[in-house]
Amino acid sequence: MHSYTSVAIHVVFATKERRRLLDRELRERVFPYMNGIVREHGGDAITIGGVEDHVHGLIELPSTITIARLVQEIKGSSSRWINETWPRRGFAWQRGYGAFAVCRSKRDAVIRYIEKQEAHHRRIGFDEEFVRMLRVHGITPDSRDFGG
Numbered sequence: 001m002h003s004y005t006s007v008a009i010h011v012v013f014a015t016k017e018r019r020r021l022l023d024r025e026l027r028e029r030v031f032p033y034m035n036g037i038v039r040e041h042g043g044d045a046i047t048i049g050g051v052e053d054h055v056h057g058l059i060e061l062p063s064t065i066t067i068a069r070l071v072q073e074i075k076g077s078s079s080r081w082i083n084e085t086w087p088r089r090g091f092a093w094q095r096g097y098g099a100f101a102v103c104r105s106k107r108d109a110v111i112r113y114i115e116k117q118e119a120h121h122r123r124i125g126f127d128e129e130f131v132r133m134l135r136v137h138g139i140t141p142d143s144r145d146f147g148g
Helices: 024-040 067-085 104-115 126-136
Strands: 007-014 044-051 054-061 098-102
Antiparallel strands (some): 007 054, 044 054
8 A cells, every 4th residue: 555645834934143144036046956855855844934044835745854954954065055155154054943734725925925035034033933823733942942
């Protein structure tokens, strides 16, 4: 019998120290690169977007890899590629990430949310956005990460 899955996750992770290193030119190149990493592992990056200090992705997770492993692959490979391809010393992703289940009926809303990140972040910073996401999903933020 074959394995059948339909598991979409909204993944969020930030640059180290939330440094604003992902300028528009870099984002236009690294997001497709990340899409390729997901495809190489049998997944589907439905959309990837973000702003200067963090990335959002809506990813259809294959049955053959864990969330933690896929995020590790995305972050590790993209960081290595950025440091080899772009003259950006010390580029790194922050440790950790958020991953939130997305039901099929909410996918379009999450896609729109990711696609409108620039407008969204004119009103709200990453920390506030991420804490809200954690709380919506019933997760208590660690005060060591967000000061309360």
